[in-house]
Amino acid sequence: MLQKLSILFEDALIKEIEQHAVIKHFEKNELIIDINETISHIPITLEGTIKIMREDDEGNELLLYYMEALESCVVTLKCCTTKHKSEVRAITEDTVTLLFIPVEYMEKWMIQYHTWRNFILDNYSKRFNDMLEAVDTLAFMNVEERIIKYLEQKSEVMKSSKIQGTHLEIATELNSSRVVISRILKKLEHEGRLKQSRNEIEWLG
Numbered sequence: 001m002l003q004k005l006s007i008l009f010e011d012a013l014i015k016e017i018e019q020h021a022v023i024k025h026f027e028k029n030e031l032i033i034d035i036n037e038t039i040s041h042i043p044i045t046l047e048g049t050i051k052i053m054r055e056d057d058e059g060n061e062l063l064l065y066y067m068e069a070l071e072s073c074v075v076t077l078k079c080c081t082t083k084h085k086s087e088v089r090a091i092t093e094d095t096v097t098l099l100f101i102p103v104e105y106m107e108k109w110m111i112q113y114h115t116w117r118n119f120i121l122d123n124y125s126k127r128f129n130d131m132l133e134a135v136d137t138l139a140f141m142n143v144e145e146r147i148i149k150y151l152e153q154k155s156e157v158m159k160s161s162k163i164q165g166t167h168l169e170i171a172t173e174l175n176s177s178r179v180v181i182s183r184i185l186k187k188l189e190h191e192g193r194l195k196q197s198r199n200e201i202e203w204l205g
Contacts, residue, residue, distance in 0.1 A: 001046055001097065008070060013113045020105060026096040033076065033090040041100035044072050048096030049157055051173070053089040062138075063150075063173040064088065065130035066157045074127030077106070077120065093158065138175075144184050146174055151194065151203045163201045 001023060005014050023046070026032060032043070035055055050067040052075065067073055067090070075088045109116040137146055150170065154163050171181040185201065188194050195202040 004046060004070060008119055009115045010113065013109065013116055017101065021099050021101045024098050024100060026092045026098065028092055028094050030092045032092065032098065033086050035086055035089050037086045039076055039086055039103065041102055042072060042106055043076060044099040044101065045069050046097040046099055049093040050090050050096060051093055053091065055089065060175050061172050062175045064134050065127060068157065072123045074124050143176055143180055147181065147184050150174060151201065155203045161203050163203060164199060166199050
């Protein structure tokens with residue numbers, strides 16, 4: 001399983017990861033990290049996809065980004081370094097295999113291994129851009145445009161045109177209402193851009 005890390009890290013670092021990290025497996029729709037939980041380990045996805053959600057003061061959720069294979073969560077990294085509790089909720093989109101690295105090795109390896117430093121900095125950069133995109137989507141797109149972008153992105157991430165989920169789940173991730181989401185999905189279906197069946201949407205583009 002850890003052979004996948006060879007495209008990211010040198011052999012010496014992989015050996016250290018083997019010594020100190022823990023591998024855990026999760027089923028679909030399983031909660032990995034919740035808001036206000038203490039973060040003691042840095043997660044790296046080996047297999048599967050995780051959605052990272054934010055919550056406002058009223059309990060409304062918003063999808064920030066997806067965490068895919070050989071990626072980490074920048075918000076988790078921030079909480080690790082500042083010793084703050086989690087500010088996000090991480091939920092599996094499918095079956096997931098995660099590598100958990102104790103937080104005390106993060107700064108040590110930043111100094112010791114340039115590949116680890118590059119990995120952390122690259123993830124900061126990618127997630128910063130993801131969150132800017134999430135803000136832009138909220139600020140500048142109407143709900144129909146946001147739904148289209150959501151379906152395109154999820155289809156790409158899951159590598160399938162068939163997207164599992166209810167209208168309520170989509171509404172939750174887009175911080176909208178189920179009624180609005182259902183109305184727009186029906187409109188897009190009428191336009192031939194998607195097909196709907198029970199708890200599934202086939203995105204046709």
